[in-house]
Amino acid sequence: MTENIMSENVVLDTLNELPVLRIDNQYATATIAVQGAHLIEYTPLNQDNVIFVSQEENFAKGKAIRGGVPVCWPWFGPNTKEPDAPAHGLVRALDWEYEVVSDTAERTDIRFSYTTTGDQLGFAYKATCELLISIGETLVMSLTTTNNDDKPFEISQALHTYFSCANIDDVRIQGLEDARFLNRLEDKAYDLKGEFCFDQEVDGVVLDKGEPVKLVNLGKEAVTMTRRGSNSMVLWNPWIEKSKSLSNFNDLEYTKMFCVETTNTSEDSRLVKPGNSHVMCMEISTETA
Numbered sequence: 001m002t003e004n005i006m007s008e009n010v011v012l013d014t015l016n017e018l019p020v021l022r023i024d025n026q027y028a029t030a031t032i033a034v035q036g037a038h039l040i041e042y043t044p045l046n047q048d049n050v051i052f053v054s055q056e057e058n059f060a061k062g063k064a065i066r067g068g069v070p071v072c073w074p075w076f077g078p079n080t081k082e083p084d085a086p087a088h089g090l091v092r093a094l095d096w097e098y099e100v101v102s103d104t105a106e107r108t109d110i111r112f113s114y115t116t117t118g119d120q121l122g123f124a125y126k127a128t129c130e131l132l133i134s135i136g137e138t139l140v141m142s143l144t145t146t147n148n149d150d151k152p153f154e155i156s157q158a159l160h161t162y163f164s165c166a167n168i169d170d171v172r173i174q175g176l177e178d179a180r181f182l183n184r185l186e187d188k189a190y191d192l193k194g195e196f197c198f199d200q201e202v203d204g205v206v207l208d209k210g211e212p213v214k215l216v217n218l219g220k221e222a223v224t225m226t227r228r229g230s231n232s233m234v235l236w237n238p239w240i241e242k243s244k245s246l247s248n249f250n251d252l253e254y255t256k257m258f259c260v261e262t263t264n265t266s267e268d269s270r271l272v273k274p275g276n277s278h279v280m281c282m283e284i285s286t287e288t289a
């Protein structure tokens, strides 16, 4: 077993077909699949897991995981220029390079990276995507895109976070008042009013000033999500009918999850010039009882 210990608080393990890093420090435990640099669990000390993963998920090689924090990069959703390219980008089901960059009793930082070849379907540029995942009293995920090419490119991207809840009917999102909502299901745009609740299928983009949002009535500690380098979020819940057609998802699990995704999408997509980088970052903190 000794060879699986990466550092004081990090162990390399497997979950069905996938290698995973398990972090267990003074303030939290977490599990991250190397495939997709995909966080699948974050549990602050004496609290519940903040993150939802489907009970139907079988952690298979080369298949996107249903739940956790999928990294959608360098495009979010369908690729508008290449219909044959996969939805949600190139890196969800690929192995990333990784290293433990810092590990103390209070906080563990792991850096994942993936470099494009310049000739992949849907993205013909040389670029590096680096995801720093920092596990401690808060969860920080910082996604840096660096343009290694001689041409500028545009990216859209998401930290497609699935939050868990006891009952979707109770969940409220605070801090979205007056933000613009592009409702993809009705192809309509309007300003949000009051607290946001999920009472039907939801799939749309919030365009805002990047202010923190608070997720409350989860049946456990409230969550505050803060962002940097992101003036958009995607809200998603498949609700009753869509749930039936989703891969690795139980028909009733829409009551136990919702996605509030830190993104650069729609008019918040970003241009990255040669030699430049763009950083998009989210931090999740929970309210201790």
Ligand SMILES: O=P(O)(O)OC[C@H]1O[C@@H](O)[C@H](O)[C@@H](O)[C@@H]1O
Residues within 6 Å of the ligand: 064, 087, 088, 160, 203, 204, 234, 236, 246, 259, 261
């Ligand atoms: O099933 P996937 O590819 O993981 O995508 C799940 C959902 O992800 C959301 O972010 C999109 O807005 C939805 O349109 C999509 O259905």
